[in-house]
Structure formats: C-alpha cells, structure tokens
Amino acid sequence: MIVRGHETLLVQGITGKQGTFWADKMREYGTRVIGGVNPKKAGQVHLDLPVWGSAVDAAGDTQVDASVLFIPPLGVKAAALDAIEAGIPKVVIMTEHVPVQDVMYVMAAAREAGTKIIGPNTAGLVTPGECFVGFMPAFNQRIFQVGNVGVISRSGSLGTLVCLNLVQAGLGISAFVGIGGDPVIGTTTRDALQSLDEDDRTDAVAMVGEIGGKMEEAAAEYAAGMSKPVAAFIAGAASPPGKKMGHAGAIVMGASGSYEGKKAALEAGGISVTPTPSFVPGILKERLGASA
C-alpha cells in the first residue's frame, strides 16, 4: 500500500481543525489534494478547494485515487462506507479509538468492493519528495529523504524515529507505510511487506513491529520468499506481560505475540532483528552491500 505523487487525494473531514491543518500541509508538500467532504458544507470552498457533501458526490465529479479520513471515532463507519461506495481504491483512516465492530463492518464492505483500507489509527503514508497522506513529518528533511528503503510501522512516533535513523546513516526512504496500532486493521504488516517487495523503488525494508497479535509472524512467512533484505525492530521486549500499553495491539497474552516468539519467527524468515531502532540502518547497509 503505497501512494505516489500522481495520485489524487480527497480529505474527508477537511473542514475540521486537524483536517484543515493537515490538508494544507499535504498540499504544500506536493500531494494532489483535490478537495474534501463535509455533508453539512456541500458546495462551499475551503482552503480554496471544493467541499462535497459525500465521497460519492466527489467521485462523481472528478477522479479520486485515495481518500483520507480526519473524522471523529463514531463517524468513521459512515464516512468509510461512503468512500467505499464511491469506488475510491485506497482509504486511509487516521482516527484512533474507533469501535472495533464498526471497523469490522468497514472491512467486510471493503473486501467485497475491492477497496484497500489503511488503518485505523495510522500515522499515514509518505513517498518522500512527492506526497504524503496523514500526519507524518514528511516535510522534515532530517527525517525524510528520497532513497531505496521501504519502512513499515504500526506507530507514528516510532516510525519517525526509524526514518530519522535511516537518514542519519545516509540512507533514504522509498515509501513509508504506517499500518496503524489497532487490533483490527485493513493493511497488515504482511500486506505492506508484499507491496514494498513488489515496488521497483524499494531495495530493502525496515519493519517496525510491536509485541501482541500475530502480524509479524505472518509477515515473516512472506519474507522467507523475498530476495530484498529486511531488518526489523520489535518494540516491547521490556514491557511487562498482561499490561495493555497505549496501542490496543501491544498486549501479550500468554506465549502468542510475545517478543521472543516474534523474534524467533522473524529470524526464521531471514529477517534481522535489532535491539534498538538505531541498529536497523547498519544492518540494511551491510546486507544491501552484500547483495549488490
């Protein structure tokens, strides 16, 4: 799941505080923001952009390649179903704390329509030098430089740190894919890994995971068949079991989802696992050098 500079973006919730702030930032960076949605403000102009009453109306008027939702938790289900009905191929849900049964409803509808969902609770997507969707600091050149490493992260802040580490080490980023910290999400680590594996601009992958769930284990199975090198950092080695940290995903129940279990699975898939994020660039450089 990657968004590139030629793709057009609709902002659902564009007239809200966050929607306004980030729509402006995204456009300033180069993202092709074509307008927004607010059912109560159809026909108005906001940030010099058109506001439609629904994503369906927007897609009736113009080409929409992706949509991003800056929508409060209890409004996400309706807004996402609107985007799916509109036939928009990629829908990015920023919102945290969306009721999981609402998310599952959206996922079922998306599967049937062939829509790709990213999130909820994601920091978004970045293609450095071209565009970003969401609220990653793409415009900060110490953190995002053009390059050949794809980055996958559940967490925005930790993803930012890993991108910074890569740039500090002289590497750059082909695509950042924030998948989100919720227990049920549209694009999994494995899905993101596959899209970076198939991406021509990506030569190596930095994967940032967390304890809890089975997503890293599933990604490890896919990685076993990849020729591009992958390095991973899994947060939570020092977290006490049974405690729910900030992300709903980050809880260890019994042995499944534990740090040791994930590390072993990843290493069995040929992925190097590092003790802190700052070791990721060195390993990728070494493995890229060896494969060149």
Added chain:
Amino acid sequence: MNFEEHAGKPLLRAAGLETPPGGLATTAAEAARLAGDIGPCVVKAQVPTGKRGKAGGIALAASADEAAAAAERIIGMTIGEYQVEKVLIEGQVPIASELYAAVLNDPDSKGPLILYSPEGGMDIEEIAENHPDRLMRVPVDIRKGFDEAAVRSALPANDAVADDDIVAALGKLYQAYTDNDAELMEINPLVVTEDGRLLALDCKFTLDDSAVKRRLELAESGTPDKLTGLEAKAKDIGFKFIELDGDVGILANGAGLTMTSMDAVRHYGGKPANFLEIGGEAYTLGTEALQTVLANPNVKSLLINFCGAFARTDVMVEGIVKAWKVVQPDVPVFFTIHGTGEDEAIAMVRDELGMEPFDIMDDAVKAAVEAAR
C-alpha cells in the same frame, strides 16, 4: 474493559440465554440468606480474571451454613491481582455435559469469530491444544450477521445435545456480542443439564474500550483497570501511565516510542521505572506528565524522548519547561527530540533549561542509565 461474571450474565439473559438462579453477596450473612432461598448452591468469587477455581475461589455448598462458611473464606482472598469483595451464589445444576462457546473480534478474518466445542470445562487454550478437531471456528460477515447454515454445517458431532439447540444458543450468544460491543463474549462452561436444558454457568465479557463512549451506562457495571494511585491520577488527567520497578524514568510520546525507550533502557543495562506516553490528543499535557513521572520516589534519572509526527515536540517541551519551574527536578534529565517542531523544541531546552538534547536516542538512553547507577 473486563466485566465480572455477575455483570456479564444479565447480558446473556437479555439475549435469551438461560443462567442458574442466583444473587450477589458481600458478607457471609447475605450468602446464607441467598443460599436459604436457592438451596444447594455454588459460591463463586467475583473477580475479572480466570483460574478462579484453581485459586480456591469457587466452592460447593449444600446448605446455608456451608454457603456462609465458604463466603467467609472466599471474601477477602486474593486471586491474581484482585482482592475478592463479593461472591455470586448460584443454584447447583445437574450437569450431563460441558461445552465451550464464544464470540470474539478476530484480527485474522477482520470480523467476528464464533468458537464452539463440545469439549468444555477447560480453557480454550487447552481445547485448541488437545482437541483441535473438536473446536469449531466460524467467521461471520458482521454486515449479514449470524449465519445459521454456516454454523450448522461446521458443528462438531456430539451426543449431548441436539444441533438445533446449539445453533440457537450460539445465535443468542452472537446477539449478546453485537448488542454490547463486545471484544469477547464467552461461556465456559455452557452446560447441558440432565433434563436437557442449555445453561450458561459462567460468562466472560470484555467490552471494547473504544466503544465505551457509546456504552456509558453498560460501562458503569464493568471493572475498572487495577491502578496504583499515581496511575489512576494519570488516567484522570488523560494519559497512560504504568508504574514499573526500575529507576530510569521515561517520558515519551506514542505507545511504540515509549515501549522502544523502555527496551533501549533495558538493552543498555538499566531498568525502566514506568511507562508513560503522552501521544495522541494528550500531547499537550507535558506539565502533568513530568509531575507524574517525578512523583515516583524510585526515579534516579529521567529520559525524555520525543519524536513528533502528529504530536508537536515544541508543544510537549513547552509543557515540560513550564513544569520544570514548579517541580524543579533533582534528578538528572536527558533529552532527545526529533520531528515536528524540533527546532523550536531544541532551542527551548537550550535556552530555558540550559541543556543540550542528544541527537542520537541511544546516546541519551546510555547517559540516563549511567546516571541512575
């Protein structure tokens, strides 16, 4: 949010499932009175955790006196991290067979999953391990709801109960799950009585934390997380704080970065004193966060690690600087700051606090670990 058995069972009954007659008691006298009405009964500790039986929190009582004695023993005992404050007194049931049933949120299928096994009376992990072929898993399209035909065709064979009855009970359980925004709605055991009725002897209900805002009334009967005084205070203010047993205090934004800070502290030989994150909407609470971390007397050094994406580092640091003047930390503090707002944030730390943030997170962590020694 977890619910104790007595708070979950009414949800099953509302969906049409049957439970034994019973009532709650907080004293031995109340237990005796209830047992007098009910007859031979089971006295069950009410705590939101499993393994109550193994911990001695469940007892059979043939008379009111026995119920009183059992309640006397169980009330006040500690199970897991919970002290028992009340017991559920329920009528004994002549059991012919024990079954397992649950509906839960499944990240793999991204929808509800119905679990059922005729091998009940043990943990789901044991069933999955010992009788994998006897554990039914039916994913549900939540838009369409309970699919009777799909469940019927997947049922493992059993002689204890008619398929029709099981399918009907699972349909009701699914109803209780959707009606209450459950993350998990589990009955273990679901029993077949000697006269052929299906009865829910236990109920484990977990409410989706993200759905609490539209289930406020329901949430009032849930059990709040067990928190220390400081943790509860932090929760009221609006951020997540967990006390740990180390001495390196941690203040970071975002769950992932906070866990990473803890991992790095451990990797470089230290022990984290807490988990505290002020990510999401809470990133403006720098002042309260600093006060909370430093209120822990075990903290010997403090790592402040900000990486701004959505959260602006300048806003977070502004809060820290403000608190600094009030709290006047007497432990060494080590900053590492990157991302949105970093130029302003770093300048503030330099100008207002006279300190130099570390450019590399690992260096800040090493310094904080060293200082705590």
